[in-house]
Amino acid sequence: MPKQTFRLNGRTVTVDVHPDVRVLWVLRDLLGVTGPKYGCGINVCKACTSHVNGRGFNPCAVRVGDLAADDEVTTIEGLAGTVDEDLHPMQQAWLDRDVAQCGYCQPGQIMAAVALVRKVRREQREIEDADLDSIRNICRCGTYVRIREAIEQGARAMA
Amino acid sequence: MSAVHRPLDPEAVAPPGVDRRSFVGYVLGGTTLVAAADLALGAEPAAAVPTVPQPAELYDLNDLLTDAARPTANLIRIELHEDGTASFALPRSENGQGVTTSTAMLIAEELDLPLDKVRVTLADARPELLFNQLTGGSNTTISTYTPVRVAAAVARGALLDAAAVLLGDEVAKLVAKGGIVQGPSGTASYGDLARAAASRTDRTVRVRLKDPSRFRVVGTGQGRVDARDAVTGRKTFATDLQVDGALPTMVCRAPTLNGEPRRLRNEAEVLALPGVTDVAVLPFGVAVRAETFGQCIDAVRAMKVDWRDGPVAGMSDDDVVRELRRAQLPLPALPNTPLSRTVETDVLCYFRSNSAMDTNSAIADVREDRAEIWSALKSPIAAQQRIAEVLGLPQDRVDVHVVQGGGSFGRRLFFDGALEAAQVSRAMGKPVKLMWHRADDARVGRGHPMCTSRVRAVVVGKKVVAFQQSHTSIETDYRHGLGELITATAASLPTGLGNLGFAETIFALTQEVPYDFGVVTQTLTETDDRFNTGSMRNIYSPDVRAAGELTVDKIATVVKEDPYEFRRRHLRDERTRAVLEKVAEVGDWGRAMPAGTAQGIAIHKEYKGASACLVELDCRDVQTGRDIRDGVGGPRVTRVTFAVDVGLPVNPRGLEAQMQGGIMDGIALALTSSMHLRDGHFLEASWDNYFYTRQWNVPPEVEVIVMPPTTGVPGGAGEAGVAASFAAVACAYARATGRSPSYFPVNHRDPVEFSVKPYVPPVPPSPVNGLKKIV
Numbered sequence: 001m002p003k004q005t006f007r008l009n010g011r012t013v014t015v016d017v018h019p020d021v022r023v024l025w026v027l028r029d030l031l032g033v034t035g036p037k038y039g040c041g042i043n044v045c046k047a048c049t050s051h052v053n054g055r056g057f058n059p060c061a062v063r064v065g066d067l068a069a070d071d072e073v074t075t076i077e078g079l080a081g082t083v084d085e086d087l088h089p090m091q092q093a094w095l096d097r098d099v100a101q102c103g104y105c106q107p108g109q110i111m112a113a114v115a116l117v118r119k120v121r122r123e124q125r126e127i128e129d130a131d132l133d134s135i136r137n138i139c140r141c142g143t144y145v146r147i148r149e150a151i152e153q154g155a156r157a158m159a
Numbered sequence: 160m161s162a163v164h165r166p167l168d169p170e171a172v173a174p175p176g177v178d179r180r181s182f183v184g185y186v187l188g189g190t191t192l193v194a195a196a197d198l199a200l201g202a203e204p205a206a207a208v209p210t211v212p213q214p215a216e217l218y219d220l221n222d223l224l225t226d227a228a229r230p231t232a233n234l235i236r237i238e239l240h241e242d243g244t245a246s247f248a249l250p251r252s253e254n255g256q257g258v259t260t261s262t263a264m265l266i267a268e269e270l271d272l273p274l275d276k277v278r279v280t281l282a283d284a285r286p287e288l289l290f291n292q293l294t295g296g297s298n299t300t301i302s303t304y305t306p307v308r309v310a311a312a313v314a315r316g317a318l319l320d321a322a323a324v325l326l327g328d329e330v331a332k333l334v335a336k337g338g339i340v341q342g343p344s345g346t347a348s349y350g351d352l353a354r355a356a357a358s359r360t361d362r363t364v365r366v367r368l369k370d371p372s373r374f375r376v377v378g379t380g381q382g383r384v385d386a387r388d389a390v391t392g393r394k395t396f397a398t399d400l401q402v403d404g405a406l407p408t409m410v411c412r413a414p415t416l417n418g419e420p421r422r423l424r425n426e427a428e429v430l431a432l433p434g435v436t437d438v439a440v441l442p443f444g445v446a447v448r449a450e451t452f453g454q455c456i457d458a459v460r461a462m463k464v465d466w467r468d469g470p471v472a473g474m475s476d477d478d479v480v481r482e483l484r485r486a487q488l489p490l491p492a493l494p495n496t497p498l499s500r501t502v503e504t505d506v507l508c509y510f511r512s513n514s515a516m517d518t519n520s521a522i523a524d525v526r527e528d529r530a531e532i533w534s535a536l537k538s539p540i541a542a543q544q545r546i547a548e549v550l551g552l553p554q555d556r557v558d559v560h561v562v563q564g565g566g567s568f569g570r571r572l573f574f575d576g577a578l579e580a581a582q583v584s585r586a587m588g589k590p591v592k593l594m595w596h597r598a599d600d601a602r603v604g605r606g607h608p609m610c611t612s613r614v615r616a617v618v619v620g621k622k623v624v625a626f627q628q629s630h631t632s633i634e635t636d637y638r639h640g641l642g643e644l645i646t647a648t649a650a651s652l653p654t655g656l657g658n659l660g661f662a663e664t665i666f667a668l669t670q671e672v673p674y675d676f677g678v679v680t681q682t683l684t685e686t687d688d689r690f691n692t693g694s695m696r697n698i699y700s701p702d703v704r705a706a707g708e709l710t711v712d713k714i715a716t717v718v719k720e721d722p723y724e725f726r727r728r729h730l731r732d733e734r735t736r737a738v739l740e741k742v743a744e745v746g747d748w749g750r751a752m753p754a755g756t757a758q759g760i761a762i763h764k765e766y767k768g769a770s771a772c773l774v775e776l777d778c779r780d781v782q783t784g785r786d787i788r789d790g791v792g793g794p795r796v797t798r799v800t801f802a803v804d805v806g807l808p809v810n811p812r813g814l815e816a817q818m819q820g821g822i823m824d825g826i827a828l829a830l831t832s833s834m835h836l837r838d839g840h841f842l843e844a845s846w847d848n849y850f851y852t853r854q855w856n857v858p859p860e861v862e863v864i865v866m867p868p869t870t871g872v873p874g875g876a877g878e879a880g881v882a883a884s885f886a887a888v889a890c891a892y893a894r895a896t897g898r899s900p901s902y903f904p905v906n907h908r909d910p911v912e913f914s915v916k917p918y919v920p921p922v923p924p925s926p927v928n929g930l931k932k933i934v
């Protein structure tokens with residue numbers, strides 16, 4: 001079996017798997033990293049949202065073979081580590097607003113929120129309502145209102 | 160007709176000399192302290208039934224769920240540990256509704272222990288509890304409020320007794336606070352006392368519960384106990400569990416709803432695919448087990464299967480509508496005088512999906528002589544019975560572990576995933592982790608049946624003299640234990656109700672018209688059991704209430720009254736009137752609105768509580784003309800004011816979250832979310848097909864008001880937000896557009912906004928372009 005190598009939450013990992021397998025399943029089924037959730041498998045629901053090299057991506061839609069050995073994948077499990085804290089400011093905002101209900105979509109929501117804040121910062125602006133409206137992550141528990149509040153709080157706290 | 164109220168304060172009806180806060184509990188034998196209480200404690204016997212009020216006013220679904228527990232009483236237990244924590248296995252299921260948090264609060268309150276020292280887990284199936292391990296009807300807190308507190312009070316008492324011995328002080332001189340007992344001679348922590356307070360034998364004790372006026376935890380807003388796990392990715396759902404050998408497993412399903420496989424033509428080819436370990440043909444489809452779910456998806460797509468058509472092959476929405484129209488009973492004759500005016504409403508609600516984010520899933524390890532199941536189950540005993548029956552095992556050889564679910568909305572009252580997993584594991588002779596693909600969960604998973612709701616009201620002068628509502632629905636499946644529960648309780652139901660079928664009983668026990676409208680009747684007719692249905696969040700109420708409240712608006716127009724004032728004047732129940740007045744005041748009812756926008760107001764009364772919703776809806780082009788990629792914009796709710804009175808809010812913060820979720824559901828039901836049946840199958844196979852509320856539909860302003868305690872006992876919360884919200888949006892739509900909708904959601908007959916995914920293969924391919932779509 002071919003070996004696939006990439007960086008995951010700060011460590012280099014090598015997995016014996018067919019290069020065609022999507023990253024989501026390498027994470028969940030082979031590496032036991034279950035923070036990124038399955039909600040559709042076709043890049044629609046955004047429950048699996050994670051980061052690659054600091055940008056938001058959906059591992060259900062990427063072949064593991066398409067990752068380079070130095071591509072840095074960050075899942076919800078590794079988010080706090082990127083700021084050397086127990087919690088990333090966005091996670092703290094999520095706690096402060098008590099956003100989660102069942103919690104299933106929330107790892108993806110938080111990762112998408114961080115990516116969105118970074119994106120608007122790159123565009124040298126701040127989060128606006130239109131940005132919040134553009135978030136595609138589903139929450140079937142309907143926590144959207146608190147998600148919006150938490151993103152605004154988390155964005156303020158993000159360096 | 161006069162309203163019949165339940166007594167507001169249960170203590171007020173106690174016969175003189177009887178202490179309503181005094182209960183019997185148990186200290187059970189163990190190495191550390193184990194306190195217990197009967198799960199059937201504290202259920203108020205239902206009131207006697209006079210003939211005039213509607214059944215739900217006097218004896219509702221929650222009385223039935225609570226009464227059903229009575230004859231099958233059994234113990235729930237709280238254990239104290241040497242690390243100073245208390246643990247409790249709740250015989251209910253948590254799917255996001257917050258019952259683990261509210262239960263931990265009750266224990267923390269009565270035990271005088273900090274909330275973070277209370278651990279609430281979910282109990283395995285406990286067959287001895289019979290009907291008392293069913294999570295539904297928003298009944299958890301209603302039915303467990305007293306027993307949980309009694310067990311905690313027993314534990315506290317035993318700790319104080321042990322502390323008295325240890326410290327050499329009298330119990331009366333001791334104070335328990337924050338997990339520490341303080342006395343004149345010193346202090347001892349609960350951890351120190353856990354062993355000393357243990358009993359070698361079981362003994363009965365009488366305890367007195369805390370006076371609610373002394374509550375410090377109950378009634379305060381608390382964050383969810385599992386919030387940190389949720390935001391760090393540590394919270395585990397069924398598919399996150401690692402069980403030895405339980406490899407990913409998926410099912411290839413038929414191109415028509417509930418079709419069956421005849422044979423797999425290319426088994427060898429499928430088995431040769433990378434990662435695949437096993438294939439099995441079962442009545443519901445062809446299962447495949449592989450190293451990863453991705454490889455299961457590829458294998459499902461590669462399968463060449465001959466299918467037998469399902470029972471609704473060839474049918475489309477319009478066929479079902481015709482069937483419903485045929486099943487409708489004529490509305491009874493109404494008083495007809497020259498001065499009377501008749502107001503009519505006839506709405507059709509299309510099929511809707513209760514698919515959660517976490518699809519139907521379960522782990523099963525079935526051996527020759529035993530089976531073990533892990534799944535998010537709201538009726539674990541029914542699941543255990545059925546799985547044992549299908550596997551031909553004695554019920555006590557099937558261990559059923561209840562796992563946290565990623566949402567339920569009624570879906571997890573059934574155990575479709577667990578039953579399938581058990582059958583697949585048996586067929587393959589190996590443990591499996593079975594997960595439904597989203598496409599199946601959306602198309603084949605259970606949903607809310609299509610229905611019509613007809614209302615006719617007769618108005619004489621300014622008075623409503625009759626109001627009748629006839630609800631006709633595709634059959635709602637209750638074969639998940641609620642059925643047995645009703646059978647078991649039928650004898651004790653108020654006169655006449657015991658003779659109704661399950662569905663009619665549920666309907667009669669949940670629906671009521673809380674207005675003073677003269678002669679009121681509400682009836683249910685159900686037809687056709689070929690669809691995969693279940694009780695979606697709040698069962699009949701959202702549809703029934705939307706049709707009812709649209710009618711109330713029409714009546715108000717006929718009598719030339721303001722819709723709010725008209726409701727206020729006719730409400731029979733003070734709590735409902737109070738929430739209505741609250742939203743009108745806070746939400747600025749009656750403020751001037753531009754053309755194309757409008758307010759809508761509605762109420763709902765159920766789950767021993769009352770709610771009211773005031774929305775503002777914008778139907779102008781600025782909203783409906785929005786260009787949203789792969790999504791539906793449509794009219795946008797721009798402001799929501801919602802008030803809820805649940806009697807006693809245990810956790811107002813959790814309740815607010817529940818109401819916000821219910822509001823999102825109500826918006827979706829009114830405006831965007833439905834299933835289209837076309838040629839024997841539903842079209843919607845993804846979240847970009849089935850339009851549950853998305854961020855672009857979310858109202859910019861949402862305010863939820865939790866009313867202060869009114870009855871002193873908690874009512875249900877899990878579903879209470881939906882009905883009034885749906886109805887308020889429906890009423891706002893009618894007022895903004897000048898047309899009272901005749902079907903819901905209002906966009907159902909628009910051309911579908913997506914390209915329909917194929918049925919063969921039944922699941923879409925996994926994309927490969929994710930690195931091009933980086934944000």
Ligand code: FES
Nearest residue numbers: 039041043046060
């Ligand atoms: S599972 Fe990846 S976007 Fe839905």
Ligand code: FES
Nearest residue numbers: 102103105139141
């Ligand atoms: S919190 Fe349940 S799906 Fe979002």
